[in-house]
Amino acid sequence: MTRDVFQGLADPTRREILNMIAHKSLNVNSVASNFDVSRTAIYKHLKILSECGLVVLQQQGRERYCEARPEKLNEVTDWVEQYRQIWTKRFDALDEYLKKIQEPKKTNLKPKKHGRKK
Amino acid sequence: MTRDVFQGLADPTRREILNMIAHKSLNVNSVASNFDVSRTAIYKHLKILSECGLVVLQQQGRERYCEARPEKLNEVTDWVEQYRQIWTKRFDALDEYLKKIQEPKKTNLKPKKHGRKK
């Protein structure tokens, strides 16, 4: 199963898990011991995190190490950036509009001012 | 009620709503008309978005305009940044360690190299 990275980050426990293993990979029990919910509950969170690619579980003997995959967070920052672009375009447009209406009347040397982007 | 911004972003419909109104504030009906779920469903999403501060609803006559509040997204990018810092420290530490062990042998000014754990 694959899952949305935004959904993966939605739960605060999962974000805490990410912080925890960012520093150093830990096995499932070690992660769980830092929380006061059951190991099984934490295991489920880990499963979700791995389903959205934020974590990968590496088997090592009878243990399984939880390794952070922070590259996946780019999807988040990308979305935010893309969002900000839409947002700022809005003001660019307003800006342009304001310039246009405030433009002093000139001698008609040039018929039009145009093509000023960004 | 107040709500987690990460939770606000968890639902794809809500992210789409944000994109939609980033460009231009819209009233509730206009937002809803872009989706194939009911107006009431969209209204609920808008309520959630406003509960986590990503949107503010401005009354204007009998309509209510949905205005984006992108500043709130800083909480998200801040978290990601803080996360990356923890993450990169990990490699800084490894780096330092590698430098240390590759350090050429020197005259024995100091009797022992110690304290290297792990």
Add this chain to the structure above:
DNA sequence: TAGATAAGAAACCTTTTGGTTTCATAATGT
């Protein structure tokens, strides 16, 4: 080899989510 340990799976429960339909209310336009 037997007992302990680490983790995955299953069954179950409660609360939250995301949706619906229906009803109420407050501005607007005719």
Add this chain to the structure above:
DNA sequence: ACATTATGAAACCAAAAGGTTTCTTATCTA
């Protein structure tokens, strides 16, 4: 004044989320 329109609220529902306890299955280790 009256019908229309924009929105909010309520009651309800199915599915998902987050949790539990119990049971299996590997893998160590004494």
